[in-house]
Amino acid sequence: xxxxxxxxxxxxxxxxxxxxxxxxxxxxxxxxxxxxxxxxxxxxxxxxxxxxxxxxxxxxxxxxxxxxxxxxxxxxxxxxxxxxxxxxxxxxxxxxxxxxxxxxxxxxxxxxxxxxxxxxxxxxxxxxxxxxxxxxxxxxxxxxxxxxxxxxxxxxxxxxxxxxxxxxxxxxxxxxxxxxxxxxxxxxxxxxxxxxxxxxxxxxxxxxxxxxxxxxxxxxxxxxxxxxxxxxxxxxxxxxxxxxxxxxxxxxxxxxxxxxxxxxxxxxxxxx
Numbered sequence: 001x002x003x004x005x006x007x008x009x010x011x012x013x014x015x016x017x018x019x020x021x022x023x024x025x026x027x028x029x030x031x032x033x034x035x036x037x038x039x040x041x042x043x044x045x046x047x048x049x050x051x052x053x054x055x056x057x058x059x060x061x062x063x064x065x066x067x068x069x070x071x072x073x074x075x076x077x078x079x080x081x082x083x084x085x086x087x088x089x090x091x092x093x094x095x096x097x098x099x100x101x102x103x104x105x106x107x108x109x110x111x112x113x114x115x116x117x118x119x120x121x122x123x124x125x126x127x128x129x130x131x132x133x134x135x136x137x138x139x140x141x142x143x144x145x146x147x148x149x150x151x152x153x154x155x156x157x158x159x160x161x162x163x164x165x166x167x168x169x170x171x172x173x174x175x176x177x178x179x180x181x182x183x184x185x186x187x188x189x190x191x192x193x194x195x196x197x198x199x200x201x202x203x204x205x206x207x208x209x210x211x212x213x214x215x216x217x218x219x220x221x222x223x224x225x226x227x228x229x230x231x232x233x234x235x236x237x238x239x240x241x242x243x244x245x246x247x248x249x250x251x252x253x254x255x256x257x258x259x260x261x262x263x264x265x266x267x268x269x270x271x272x
Contacts, residue, residue, distance in 0.1 A: 047083070084119045089103075099114070103148070115129060137186070174196070201224070
């Protein structure tokens with residue numbers, strides 16, 4: 001017979017584990033030339049995105065925040081499950097898969113496509129996926145000019161993905177429901193792509209820095225970085241594991257900093 005563990009004891013064990021984890025964060029964690037320390041906290045964090053020197057995140061209450069210095073500032077009262085920042089500005093999706101762009105201090109509804117995840121890290125274009133894994137792209141000329149509520153015309157891309165991310169260099173990466181990883185080149189002004197190429201490995205999330213650096217998070221919460229990426233081999237050649245002090249839920253890379261959200265909801269800032 002399974003022994004019953006009182007809830008108070010289970011909570012105490014969880015709190016002890018969390019306290020031990022915070023103690024680990026009080027000292028720099030060095031791995032593969034990457035030094036991780038505790039970042040600015042908005043606990044508990046769920047998702048984070050960095051681009052062009054800016055950092056945004058969402059918490060467990062589905063509020064979006066913008067980082068100024070070492071302080072997170074709430075971006076209005078709209079509840080969002082995913083937010084992204086990049087050359088196309090700040091874009092997000094709410095709990096009902098409605099798409100918004102942050103304009104002049106508030107989120108403006110962008111009618112035209114329902115998405116469960118959106119990415120603004122490309123060279124002006126915005127990409128996203130639906131709850132049925134269809135992929136959509138908003139041309140750079142449309143995305144950058146969007147200022148007030150209207151209906152936008154998205155381009156549907158071939159393939160099925162559950163998560164997608166783009167960079168100003170080389171192209172876009174994505175993962176499907178089978179955890180397979182894919183890469184394609186993209187033309188920002190037309191949303192034309194070269195065709196998805198499957199890359200070795202398995203992951204549930206992929207994020208690309210503006211310099212083309214690629215990181216993935218596996219189902220087990222591990223983090224890997226793609227090696228060998230250049231203009232002639234944009235899909236790279238191999239993966240290197242980046243050891244972390246905890247299971248990881250989300251990562252984003254920009255300007256030498258890898259931003260990490262752990263399964264505890266804490267934020268790490270890892271300097272490369």
